[in-house]
Amino acid sequence: MMRLVPRSLLGQLAFLILAAFLAAQAISVWLFTDERSAAIRAAQRLETVERATAVASALKTAPKASHESILAAANSRLVRFSLDREPLVTGDASGPAAVVDLRTEELPLSPHSGELAEPPAALAWLHERMRVAGVAPVEFRITVPLADGEWLNVAARFQRPDLQAPPAIVGATILSLVLVMAALWLGLRRITHPLSQLAAAADKADLDSGLPEVPVGSPREVRALSEALARMNERITDMLNDRTRMLAALGHDLRSPITALKVRAEMVEDDETRERMIAILDEMQAMVETTLAFARGISTDQPMEEVDLADLVRNLAAELAETGPEIIVEAEHPVISCIRRVPLRRALRNLLENAQFYGGGARVTVRETAGAAEILIDDFGPGIRPEDLERVFDPFTRLETSRSRETGGIGLGLPITRAILHAHGGEVVLSNRPSGGLRARIGLPRASARPD
Structure with a gap:
């Protein structure tokens, strides 16, 4: 399975900053879309109300014979005008103060079928929030009273506005992303490149060579790390040399007692006991010689x-x-x-x-x-x-x-x-x-x- 998160420090920081940048841009786009949708929805309502008042004024001054032609000319695909004996919107007037008795209401539409539909009670708050933001499809109804007990009823269907990203915003986003990533890459390279050099040097370090100097211009923390590693390498070398000298001294000092014991073992009269003692001393002698060989092997002298x-x-x-x-x-x-x-x-x-x-x-x-x-x-x-x-x-x-x-x-x-x-x-x-x-x-x- 391919790893989504890179392993390197440069890659991980770039990944986190890129993710944060994209998240910030997504939130900005969402806020922009929310405000834009609300503004478009308010403009649609105002335009529909103005059309309704204009049609109502025309109907009041025109002879009845021309009412049908006026309504036909005012109708469109999403806005329908009709003269009815009953009001489409019941209740108190809710229109602008300049329009007497104008009544309005909004009803939810199904985003799939486009028909009137009530949202589930559990999601009513969400639909109301979307309606206020102008992103939920609704049917906007207007009722205007006319003479002779007739009512001008208007039903306008507002769909969710299309999401449009202005070229200026897209260009600014891309340019910002490129500049941020370029600055990030240049800044992090000043940190990660000396660290990579330091890791390679530490991997090759032995008892003869200390860690090389970090290139001039490296961050202060990286130089501090390099100096700390150099001091640690020096302490480890001194500790190993002390241990080596101690082992060599112990091995050398044990030679004489073992030799003396072998001479005394030769004087033991019982053959079985004498051979067992000599075998044990020979094994001890071999261990001492091996210890000396080990000490000489890692010595830097x-x-x-x-x-x-x-x-x-x-x-x-x-x-x-x-x-x-x-x-x-x-x-x-x-x-x-x-x-x-x-x-x-x-x-x-x-x-x-x-x-x-x-x-x-x-x-x-x-x-x-x-x-x-x-x-x-x-x-x-x-x-x-x-x-x-x-x-x-x-x-x-x-x-x-x-x-x-x-x-x-x-x-x-x-x-x-x-x-x-x-x-x-x-x-x-x-x-x-x-x-x-x-x-x-x-x-x-x-x-x-x-x-x-």
């Missing part, structure tokens, strides 16, 4: 450098293939990205080792896309359940539940990989291929696409 990702993946694949299944690398030309070589190499190693261990090998494609470098790692395994594609990036999550280090790590490999890629302004997404196997899609900014 290492310099950024332009690296050919295709060459980096080829060297890493050749190294891993010496001790595991084959990894095929496809790259038609160099793909340059600005990265920290050691952390990114560690992230790629985690993904390639998973492909070797769980997928029996992999085919890696390195290519350029619009504004980004892309690495596709397709393994030859069975894939994983769709509900686990995102869960595997949670720390200490393992799909293999034996908790044995022989069948898997401690569940920090993929979280570390994603943290490293995020620190580079990149992303990693897992998906199952229709033909079978798991695909890891890695996206990184190209060297020329990174913000300054």
Whole structure:
């Protein structure tokens, strides 16, 4: 179903202002039509009364033989004159003071059949309001007394006046609408364009680059928002660096106690107890090393450098293939990205080792896309359940539940990989291929696409 209300700020404000403008114009047209209809109806009554008095005067002075011809000449399609022995309008005189005993009344007509019809009692007030406004069809009756006990009866039918929009009003409305929308577009563009730039910059921001300056001339509120986001980005960077240093310090300080405990464990005489203690300490040692790897991976201390990702993946694949299944690398030309070589190499190693261990090998494609470098790692395994594609990036999550280090790590490999890629302004997404196997899609900014 197509959305009627636009999603953008510019579109929504334009939609609301346009709706308000059209509503105001509609009310103005309704008021204009109401007044115009009332004026037309008053003019019709006055003209009919004047015709009736003129015909009455002519009948009073003319011989009876010419009465029929006078009435025939006065009749028209909507106004009928007749001489009767009974008055058409009963009651007291209600005409102008200049016309003695002139009586008038208005009766409602059906808007469909044009015949006399009484409106429902519940809608009588509405019909009366429409009658006064001159928009309801009515039959206007006049009775004028003549000599010899005769009555001149007049029945005039007034239909609803046609709605006519003068060209000047239509032109003024269209011109006003164009001017309002043009001014609205120019004004809102000064707000929405810097906001769009700010959103794009915030989306590309990483630990190395702050938010760019908003263009000069932007509204004060937009510049305040940009400065607030820059301060927030700085606080987040400082907080992450503090956490990274803390993790590195904890991991480093735990190495010595674990090593000392392993030496003491070797002195335990009971073989089963000794082996269990050493296994636990080995697992603790692996967790410490993994924590240090995580800290080194998101640290900003290492310099950024332009690296050919295709060459980096080829060297890493050749190294891993010496001790595991084959990894095929496809790259038609160099793909340059600005990265920290050691952390990114560690992230790629985690993904390639998973492909070797769980997928029996992999085919890696390195290519350029619009504004980004892309690495596709397709393994030859069975894939994983769709509900686990995102869960595997949670720390200490393992799909293999034996908790044995022989069948898997401690569940920090993929979280570390994603943290490293995020620190580079990149992303990693897992998906199952229709033909079978798991695909890891890695996206990184190209060297020329990174913000300054």
